[in-house]
Amino acid sequence: MSGGVDSAVAAARAVEAGHEVVGVHLALSRMPGTLRTGSRGCCTIEDSMDARRAAAKLGIPFYVWDFSERFRADVVDDFVAEYAAGRTPNPCMRCNERIKFAALLDKALALGFDAVVTGHYAEVRQGPDGVELHRAAAWAKDQSYVLGVLTAEQLAHSWFPLGATPSKAEVRAEAEARGLSVAAKPDSHDICFIPDGDTRGWLASRVGAEEGAILDRSGERIGTHPGAAAFTVGQRKGLNIGYPSPDGRPRFVLEVRPKTNEVVVGPKEALAISELAGARFSWAGAAPADAASGFDCEVQVRAHADPVPATARLEDGELVIRVEEPIEGVAPGQTAVVYVGTRVVGQCTIDRTVSAVPASR
Structure with missing residues (x-):
């Protein structure tokens, strides 16, 4: 409770x-x-x-x-x-x-x-191959995405x-x-262990913040950042490069390189991803019979994102997901949850992505 x-x-x-x-x-x-x-x-x-x-x-x-x-x-x-x-x-x-x-x-x-x-707003059902996790009836409130990490054993002892x-x-x-005093209580949100909501400041005190280079896609240094850990893929605000890009369009964070303390930026279309993969994967119930050969599915990369048509397969120890149309703002560390219809099939923590736009563009 x-x-x-x-x-x-x-x-x-x-x-x-x-x-x-x-x-x-x-x-x-x-x-x-x-x-x-x-x-x-x-x-x-x-x-x-x-x-x-x-x-x-x-x-x-x-x-x-x-x-x-x-x-x-x-x-x-x-x-x-x-x-x-x-x-x-x-x-x-x-x-x-x-x-x-x-x-x-x-x-x-x-x-x-x-x-x-x-x-949680989700459903556990008995399917032909055992326990299954499904989306809630109210898609606007559906929370099956954040439960995609649960295994068959855990689902067997869960009730929503x-x-x-x-x-x-x-x-x-x-x-x-029912006379419950929390009837009108607002929903919770934000990261509970960062009291003031200042994620950048909170991380800086724990990871450290050292100035480093902001690079464009060709590797040219175009600015300086206060600490790479404060940035995430898809971010636009806070770059403070000081001058516009050659075409006058805004820049977005495309990659964070902690070992070299560098942040790579580029145009919005460079955020488009055609493939994502992760070695840390699990199945929410029985594994698909065609996991090795590949199966049609939908993938969701954020709790409130729209699912995107895709194909998924196991390749060399990774769950590899290829989307039919490029999706934007996908970052390593995020979770990709795979659905077939309303059923959550499994998930992976994203280790790598493949851009749909070549670096020369």
């Missing part, structure tokens, strides 16, 4: 279905002020109190489990290491993968519970009661009808 309306209603539906339900809130930091407060983050002190009140209203036991050390090592330290390596990580994916559906689920199963129930709910408005109305 995060302290939000979704997890409160999910718990209420689990109670109503006749299950023995215990509410658990995750303490992810022992240091006051190191996680966001108010409604902008999640797992704050305020959130724990909201979760406790919801559990009391539902008449279920409530506990706070301290996962702060695991969260620091598996999510925060990973976030810093990925940026230091020039990649753009998704900490919410890591939290789901390593905290909520690994550490939390492992502890729950060890204590004799059958499943972890959350307020809100998956078939047509809209968030219906969830809020249900919460109000």
Whole structure:
């Protein structure tokens, strides 16, 4: 129970279905002020109190489990290491993968519970080859992307009661009808462990910020940056090159090179990617029978991005995804989630991309 309306209603539906339900809130930091407060983050002190009140209203036991050390090592330290390596990580994916559906689920199963129930908008179904993960009924709220890292074993012990709910408005109305005080609470967003929202400043204090070269695609130095770790592929603001490109068009970050502390920039069309691949991949259920020969699919590279038609196959230890039409703003470190219809087939952390536009253009 995060302290939000979704997890409160999910718990209420689990109670109503006749299950023995215990509410658990995750303490992810022992240091006051190191996680966001108010409604902008999640797992704050305020959130724990909201979760406790919801559990009391539902008449279920409530506990706070301290996962702060695991969260620091598996999510925060990973976030810093990925940026230091020039990649753009998704900490919410890591939290789901390593905290909520690994550490939390492992502890729950060890204590004799059958499943972890959350307020995510997605559905677990039984398919012909076993358990499957599917998109939620409400595509506008669908959260299957951030659950794409879950394995068949984890899905078998997961339940998402809100998956078939047509809209968030219906969830809020249900919460109000049940007398839950979080009915009108705003959704959480932003990175919870960066209290003031200043990601660049937060990273600079941990990775370091040393001036380096801004290069164009030909390798010519055209400016100076305050620290490569602060930049991500697709970024436009903050380059401060000082003069326009030869054609007068804006420049975008195309590549971050942490070893040489360089940032490569170029035109927007150079962000177009025709292929992406990653060696760190997993299947959300049974692996596709045609994984080695290739299969038609759709790929989604951000939580709220539109899925794009593609083909995927296993090649030399990588999940290689080729899109039918180029997509923009894809960075190493991001997660590519593969769908067939509404089903999440699997995912990979992007290690490399292939530009659809040659460097000479």
